[in-house]
Amino acid sequence: MGKQTESVWIPEVRPTDTAVVHESAMFRVLSAMLERGTIGRDHSLLVVFGGEFDRAVIAELAFTNVSLSNISNAVGDLHFDARAFPFPDNSFDHVIAHAGLHHCSRPHQAVCEMYRVSKKSVIFFESQDSWMMRLAIRMGMTVDYEWNAILDHRLQRGGVDDLPVPNYVYRWTRREVEKLVRSLDPGHVPHLNFTVQWDFTYKRVMRRLQRTPLRFFPSWLLSGSCRAVLATFNLLFSSYGNVFAVRIERSQTEQPWMKDGVFVPPFQVQSSEAGSCEHEVS
8 A cells, every 4th residue: 555644645565575475365375275285386377456466476376377467457467357357168277366356346246257267266355344344444444445556556547447436345244255156156056165364464554543643653562562463353353354265166066956957856847738747856
């Protein structure tokens, strides 16, 4: 984000050094998936809403078959609107979005497109909707609408759909993801995995405190306080965390009333032409 004073906004680029990358939720979650074997380094990946930080994470994890995309021509290798991917179905093994869906005016549609072009899974990292996050908004500790990225890009881009308009921070719940997947692929049993945790660093907190008297406190004190609070929150309130990582597996498990992609009702169905028709479920 950026550093703001009374009259000047100084753009700030997210650091991509090794220590910062290893601390990120994206690195930790993908690293755990590699260890479990749910994702492979040679699998084909499409990273949407991608930027240089995502590129750094992917490089650190040594993935070898990656396409990085963004709606803006200023970043990424491929450029398209996440509301309509220019790829046929099942084009990539995994499709990943890190902190980008809330910049899309139709986040559900973007997830549907991610699902459509994936073979194995969809993975996205966003903010969770919880009573603790709503309380944080009311207390001014976080926001409903973001404009920092627009300021960082000199009022030219960075908001909703990369326009110079502040984007609403769409926050997700487990139930909402489940309903979306059930609606999108009703013939299969959803296979979902969620990782929820608190993740806020000293630098991120300082962006909220820079206009308060707390900005005069020593950095070592505030940094240590942030680490202590973070550890406490993850110990006691981890299920309400701000980081919401989702893995949607492309399930091959059919619903009990489906067989080889065909609906098979477990009862007799009256036919308008031939009297009746029996369906036998094996």
